[in-house]
Amino acid sequence: xxxxxxxxxxxxxxxxxxxxxxxxxxxxxxxxxxxxxxxxxxxxxxxxxxxxxxxxxxxxxxxxxxxxxxxxxxxxxxxxxxxxxxxxxxxxxxxxxxxxxxxxxxxxxxx
Amino acid sequence: xxxxxxxxxxxxxxxxxxxxxxxxxxxxxxxxxxxxxxxxxxxxxxxxxxxxxxxxxxxxxxxxxxxxxxxxxxxxxxxxxxxxxxxxxxxxxxxxxxxxxxxxxxxxxxxxxx
Numbered sequence: 001x002x003x004x005x006x007x008x009x010x011x012x013x014x015x016x017x018x019x020x021x022x023x024x025x026x027x028x029x030x031x032x033x034x035x036x037x038x039x040x041x042x043x044x045x046x047x048x049x050x051x052x053x054x055x056x057x058x059x060x061x062x063x064x065x066x067x068x069x070x071x072x073x074x075x076x077x078x079x080x081x082x083x084x085x086x087x088x089x090x091x092x093x094x095x096x097x098x099x100x101x102x103x104x105x106x107x108x109x110x111x
Numbered sequence: 112x113x114x115x116x117x118x119x120x121x122x123x124x125x126x127x128x129x130x131x132x133x134x135x136x137x138x139x140x141x142x143x144x145x146x147x148x149x150x151x152x153x154x155x156x157x158x159x160x161x162x163x164x165x166x167x168x169x170x171x172x173x174x175x176x177x178x179x180x181x182x183x184x185x186x187x188x189x190x191x192x193x194x195x196x197x198x199x200x201x202x203x204x205x206x207x208x209x210x211x212x213x214x215x216x217x218x219x220x221x222x223x224x225x
Contacts, residue, residue, distance in 0.1 A: 034213070034214075041218050041219060042202055042216035042217060042218050042219055043154070043202075043216050044216070045213055045214070045215070048213055088154065098144075098156060098159050098166075098167060099144075099156065099214065100156070101146075101153060101154040101155075101156075102153070103153040104153060104154075
């Protein structure tokens with residue numbers, strides 16, 4: 001059974017701090033890993049990673065995949081209160097676009 | 112562009128009643144997914160359609176749950192009879208297979224079964 005585990009479960013930081021969120025997976029025939037941000041409503045797409053060692057970056061957020069370690073990290077620098085959300089990691093394995101989600105990391109950024 | 116559309120946004124019903132959740136995927140997308148999200152279990156895939164055909168329904172909890180996709184622009188998830196443990200947020204998501212696995216989520220339906 002495919003498995004995706006995220007850590008930490010929750011995190012409280014202050015504005016300006018840098019955070020690193022972790023995602024590890026055990027899946028058959030890995031195809032891609034995705035990060036989503038979920039605030040009050042539906043998850044919104046952040047990154048999709050398919051190649052090991054190549055960093056994806058968007059503003060203060062960046063993510064990298066390590067296929068050897070079966071893991072990915074999501075970094076957020078200079079955090080802002082608007083970064084407060086649940087961050088979900090999901091892995092696509094085999095064919096067919098099906099995603100297995102991790103349990104999420106709940107990030108709270110205090111002013 | 113309209114994203115994924117779900118209705119209703121909130122549903123409160125009594126145990127034993129039938130519940131029908133509706134989803135309109137993004138036009139042109141050929142894959143549709145139903146998810147359930149709870150605090151205890153996180154986000155779980157219930158069923159996945161590709162080109163209107165159910166591909167994997169192994170996540171459907173039990174026979175009380177059924178899903179249909181009669182055409183490319185409409186899908187339903189039905190729970191009959193509903194139970195309090197079905198209370199959750201149900202998300203519909205769609206994607207275009209050729210672009211990889213990026214799924215776009217609808218706003219969700221918050222279901223409360225009393």
